[in-house]
Amino acid sequence: MNATELWTPARWADNGPVKLAYDRLTEGVDGDPLLLVTGLGVSRRWWxxxxxxxxxxxxxxxARYDQRDAGESTHLPRQAAGNPIDALLRRRGATYTAEDMTDDGTAVMDALGWCTAHLFGASLGGAVAQPTAIRHADRVRTLTSVSAVPGDAAGLATLRHVRLGTLAKLARVKHPDTPQGDIEAGVQVARILASPGRPFDEAATRDLLTRLADSGVRDKGAQSSQIGAQWHGPAIDTITVPTLVLHGEDDPLIKPSSGRRIAARIPGARLVTLPGMGHDLPEAVWDDIAAEVRRLADQRSVSA
Incomplete structure (x- = not known):
């Protein structure tokens, strides 16, 4: 089955002026609703x-969707130039808030006809899924946060969870504003974030990126807007939905201590560290991840 048959055609959900592109897997359509929340800057097709x-x-x-300022979703005007590192430290002048980003996810759920869903967020998506479970607790069945920082962290509190050397490498990724530049930037970023103990398959990565046509890895302005979206609500300690925290033991970008911190703060959260996994989702852990998410959903069903 090719990619066009595996996913439905793109559709769009509305959250005010923002249109959010999403699609659904054509397999398992009668299963429990599960919404994937995508990472920094990139399109949903990176999953x-x-x-x-x-x-x-x-x-x-x-189902999966493009966050605002990514993929086929609305790209908003920038309030300021800059780079993602500056955005981590900036507390004012953000283009939008984390509350707006949590509302995007529920707008997609509305468009899908889902009253509730399991949330699965990776990297920035995990940091968005966490406050979604606070702001929209009645819509979230379970929360899985992968390779993320605490969703209520800001400024220097965020930097303590990030490997600054890797962040500096990502900031130096520069390629021409062309389709080929997008591919080369994507390959470079994927190599930086890949699981260090596993061979990096450059040919497969290049083939994927050639089909993606995604400029998100180069769009520092969009990344800055997403990172600069501050959460103003309660702490993640107030999350009440069943929660699973996954983190690669060899994550080159977000320290595994961040996963431990999230799990310690969310009541009843379960932490699973994945040996050999970096800041990617390599094939070797797919079945393990799916099994853990199923276990979480089943536990929720028993306790409901």
Missing amino acids: PDGLCRALAARGFAV
């Missing part, structure tokens, strides 16, 4: 199809 199929095989109906 590995194999992981999505593994989740479907475990009884989930999988």
Whole structure:
């Protein structure tokens, strides 16, 4: 089955002036609703199809969407130039808030006809999914946060969870504003974030990126807006939905201590560290991840 058959055609959900592109996996459509929340700057098509199929095989109906300022969703005017490192430290003048980004996810759920769903967020997506479970607790069945920082962290409190050397490498990724430049930048970023103990498959990565046509890895302005979106609500300690925290033991960008910190702060959260995993989602862990998410959903069903 090719990618065009595996996913439905793109559709759009509305959150005020923002249009959010989303699609659904054509396998497992009768399963439990599960919404994937995408990472920094990139389109929803970065999610590995194999992981999505593994989740479907475990009884989930999988949907994914482009966050604002990414992929086919609305790209908003920038209030200021800059780079993602500056945005981590900036407390004022942000283009939008984390509250806006949590509302985006529920707008997609509305468009899908889902009253509630399991949330699965990776990297920035995990930091968005966490406050979504606070602001929209009645819409979230379970929360899975992967390779993320605490969703209520800001400024220097965020930097303590990030490997600054890797952040500096990402900031130096510069390629021409061309389709080929997008591909080369994507390959470079994927190599930086890849699981260090596993061979990096440059050919497969290049093939994927050639089909993606995604400039998000180069768009520092969009990344800055997403990172600069501050959360003004309660602390993640107030999350009450069943929570799973996954983190790669060899994550080159977000320290594993961040995962431990999130799990310690969210009541009843379960932490699973994945040996050999970096800041990516390599094939070797797909089945393990799907099994853990299924276990979480089943525990929720028993306790409900």
